[in-house]
Every structure is written in structure tokens, then in C-alpha cells.
Amino acid sequence: MPIYFSYGRLMNPTIMTSRCPSAKALGPASMDGYRFIVTSEGVPSMVKAPGKRVHGVLWDCRIGEVAVVDGAEALFRKGVDKVFLPVRSGRQNKSAIIYVSRTARIGKPHAKAWEGVLAAAEHWDFPETYRDELRQWDLR
Template sequence: MPIYFAYGRLMNPKTMASRCPHAKALGPASMDGYRFIVTSEGVPSMVKAPGKRVHGVLWDCRIGEVAIVDGAEALFRKGLDKVFLPVRSDGQNKSAIMYMSRTVRTGKPHVKAWEGVLEAAEHWDFPETYREELRQWDLR
């Protein structure tokens, strides 16, 4: 089954369950060498940044659910790429599907794209420094 790396609203178990009820959480994961941003379109993304890390959640999705995730991301798609990159989980590298913006311009989070992000970071017990980084985006 495909593995999806969520680092925005689909990290939230309630949001993911409403979209992909058969997806199974594999737990927290991270991307080294990237930092979290909110693009000028208001959607979460990440950009290369040596020494930084983006935290997220790995989901084991059914094949048919990948199309649902594609659709959820397409709601805000304005220059997003679907990519397969290695993420770190439980001390291992795993290849995962994720979505990244082509723009690096930053802006304020769009209400729908931001919904549940902070709650998910708390739920998955991300490091406090990372949660604070996310809260700073929330204040924009």
C-alpha cells in the first residue's frame, strides 16, 4: 500500500479519517534538510533548508485512497507537485508520497488548509520547538 507523508491538515487523525477511513497511521516521521513554510497561496509546504527538519505523519493508504488525497490537495493546488521522497520514521528511511509547492513565497495560512494542523502537532507530540514554529505561522 502507498505511504503518504502528511505535514499539513491531513496529519490530523480526524481530518484524515473523514477523507480516507481505511488509512492506517504509521506514526510520526520527519524530513531532514527541509523547513516548513506556508506559501503565498496559504498552503503548507516545505523548502530545502540544510540543518532544518519538517515533522509529519506517515499514513498507509489503500490505492484508491491516494486519489482521495490527491483530490484533497487539489482543492488548494496552485503549482503543487506530487513527489516521492525519503522520510525518516523509527530510525529508518521510507519512501513516501507528499505534495510540495513550486513557490517559496510565504504568506498567511488559508483557513481550510490550516484547520487542525496545530492540534495534530500536539496529538503526535512533535518537539515543542517545532510546535512553536507552527504557532508562529498561525499568528500571521
């Protein structure tokens, strides 16, 4: 089953379950060497940044649900790349599907794309410093 790393609204269990009811949460994970941003299109993404870390959630998805995630991540609009990168889960690295915007221009979160992000960070008990970083985006 494909493993998907969500660091936006699909890390929220309620939202993910509504889209992919068979997906199983494997728990919190992180990407070292990247930082979280919101692009000029209003969607979460990440950019390379030594010493930084993006927190998210690993999901074990059925093959058929990957197409649903592709749609939710706007892969078909051509502004997003779908890549496989190592993600840290506990003491292990796991290869995961990750969606990254092609633009690194900073913007303000779009309401739909931002829905549930802060609640998910609380739910998964991300580090408080990271939650503060996310809250700063919420205030823009």
C-alpha cells in the same frame, strides 16, 4: 499500499479519517534538510533548508485513497508537485508520497488549509520547538 507523508492538515487523525477511512497511521516521521513554510496561496509546504527538519505523519493508504489525497492536496490545480522522497520514521528511511507547492513565496495560512494543524502537532507530540514554529505561522 502507498505511504503518504502529511505535514499539513491531513496529519490530523480526525480530518484524515474523514477523507480516507481505511488509511492507517504509521506514526510520526520527519524530513531532514527541509523547513516548513506557508505559501502565498495559504497552504503548508516545505523548502530545502540544510540543518532543518519538517515533522509530519506517515499514513498507509489504499490505492484508491491516493486519488482522494491528490484532491485534498490540490494536485489537480497544477500548483503542487507530487514526489517520492525518503522520510525518517524511527530509525528507518521510508519512501513516501509528498506534496510540495511549486511556489516558495511566503504567505498567511488559509483557514481551511490550516485547520487541525496545531492540534495534530500536539496529538503526535512533536518537539516543542517545532510546535512553537507552527504557532508562529498561526499568528500571521
